Amino acid sequence: MSAKIQSVKGTRDFYPDVLAPIRQIFDAWRRVSIRHGFQEWDGPTLELLDLYREKSGDELVGQLYRLTDSGGRELALRPEMTPTLARMVAAKINALPKPIKWFCVATLFRGENVQRGRLREFFQWNVDVIGSADMTADAEVILVGVEALRELGLTQADFQVHISNRRLVQAILSAAGIPVESHGGAYALMDKAGKLPREETARRWSEAYGSAISYEKLDALMSVATLPELRAAVGAIAPATADLESAASDTERLLAILQDFGIIEYCKINLRVVRGLAYYTGPVFEFYDRSENERAICGGGRYDDLLGKLGRAGEPAVGFGMGDVVLSLILEEKGLLKPARKGGDVMVVDAAESVRPTLHTVVAALRRGGVAADFSYAHQAIGKQLKMADKIGVSRVVILGDETTSAGRVRIKDMAGGAEREVALETLLADPRSTLGL
RNA sequence: GUGAGUGUAGCUCAAUUGGUUAGAGCACCAGGUUGUGGUCCUGGGGGUUGCGGGUUCGAUCCCCGUCAUUCACCCCA
Missing domain, CATH: 3.30.930.10 (Bira Bifunctional Protein; Domain 2)
Structure with missing residues (x-):
């Protein structure tokens, strides 16, 4: 010391x-x-x-x-x-x-x-x-x-x-x-x-x-x-x-x-x-x-x-x-100071290694669209990525599944309630904030 | 500058009148869990007990010094 x-x-x-x-x-x-x-x-x-x-x-x-x-x-x-x-x-x-x-x-x-x-x-x-x-x-x-x-x-x-x-x-x-x-x-x-x-x-x-x-x-x-x-x-x-x-x-x-x-x-x-x-x-x-x-x-x-x-x-x-x-x-x-917010608005996760390139593209596009987006640097089990999402405190997760992604669709998960819905990737990228409900 | 208190893991604290390998909770990391987080369970890393010296067979514990820190005084643009 x-x-x-x-x-x-x-x-x-x-x-x-x-x-x-x-x-x-x-x-x-x-x-x-x-x-x-x-x-x-x-x-x-x-x-x-x-x-x-x-x-x-x-x-x-x-x-x-x-x-x-x-x-x-x-x-x-x-x-x-x-x-x-x-x-x-x-x-x-x-x-x-x-x-x-x-x-x-x-x-x-x-x-x-x-x-x-x-x-x-x-x-x-x-x-x-x-x-x-x-x-x-x-x-x-x-x-x-x-x-x-x-x-x-x-x-x-x-x-x-x-x-x-x-x-x-x-x-x-x-x-x-x-x-x-x-x-x-x-x-x-x-x-x-x-x-x-x-x-x-x-x-x-x-x-x-x-x-x-x-x-x-x-x-x-x-x-x-x-x-x-x-x-x-x-x-x-x-x-x-x-x-x-x-x-x-x-x-x-x-x-x-x-x-x-x-x-x-x-x-x-x-x-x-x-x-x-x-x-x-x-x-x-x-x-x-x-x-x-x-x-x-x-x-x-x-x-x-x-x-x-x-x-x-x-x-x-x-x-x-x-x-x-x-x-x-x-x-x-008096308890008037808000605790630090760790992460951004959304985390993008991949369900398969094969969609990693898409994930990179999506993350960059979301960020350009004004959304604070984060992601894991390496593919991991989806459970782990969600655990990370939970830890950094994002309110939404965008899930890229291999079949859905190749069909041009992604899932948006609401972390508070757990509900998921599927949207066209194109829609998400066209208007990220409102599509995510931010 | 003066006085008092406190220093043990990242944090909050234990550790029998001085006695074996310094523990716990939280936090962190990993596993349980190869397409779904929170809860739970298991495991792991992390300490020269602030530092230096002294007393002692033996010091986290007692003594001295030093540094840091907290509170108060002084001061306060």
Whole structure:
């Protein structure tokens, strides 16, 4: 065993039965994206290291897979798509009609510790709208995410979208008298609140920010789940500033559009959603399984300043990323992943060695006619060929008997019921799919 | 990076306080079945018990190291 080369930690070997359910997820992602008017794009897996350095600083670079090419250039395997997106969009910003609605399904790499729901190589679906500051864009990307999960069989009982707003939270903290430079620490503590005992969070909060706003008041604010509650809580805590009013009305509008889209029941306000990313500027959201036993299925938000920082032209943007790992875990738990289908539609079998040439011809013709057809490479007892047909899971078997075949006729067997009928070979080849009843 | 758990066949697991040739189910292959699959019956292949060292007459079992893996912490683009 020790002599064998192992797979790299945090990567997966996609055997057919492992890949099949993931394909199912990819297909849903693509279908739903296209249905909502998004175009697929992709970029290189390798990027210059600087692309990520500029965006997020050196601390993040530590989690990158880095390499140096033969020309001495420092490269990185992409850990996310947004910088690539920003780079590509910036390069053609004047040629692209706005809003730009793009999606991709990409392999990403992050050199972090492997645990449940986190791997080092994984797939992520990204959906972004660039060039619109309107809350309709935010609502639309949320809609796309919700519809994809519905497409995969999840319901309102299974998951929920937690929506917050960076600007709103920031305005609240500012209005309460906490200086902007302390907001980072405040976010971190709010984010941690779910993991620490309440008293501990309260104690830490009081020490750091208690003079500005008591933990009880903050907690009450962070606990609001509906718009009226939000309005009331905001009014109770701080004087209305222009920022506060603007962020609150954005949130109001976002929720109104989500209601129009018919997905408001999937959504709730949760101001505790902070998102680790520094670049979010407005609404942020995360999709969670209702049990909340797993990590977020999906996370995203508005990042109006990022493109301007990376390229010359600033454009408002909003988007999300949804990974395959947590989603697979959840779909698996709920039994929503279909098992791999081994074979095709039909297997062609011969009852005698003498019809082998015909069998080859028939198989090729069926395949050309759009039927997934398989066959045994050598003549075997018909029982064995049927056993193989059963094993690969085809629904029909075409049987070539020596007498019937020379008479220009074949049998079609329905594997589920076992019934057989005889048809002219000519008819089968003229219209394979309907003759087979597929 | 930190802490804990787990490593026996492709998979899920056994193996008497340390004792003969490490077993079973599933899966796989073949036969029963030379013109008809599923069920059933029979047989077969597949293991240096993760790896290395130690204790012992003897180690899957005890000890040390190492690697892998899982979970949690940290972090999370």
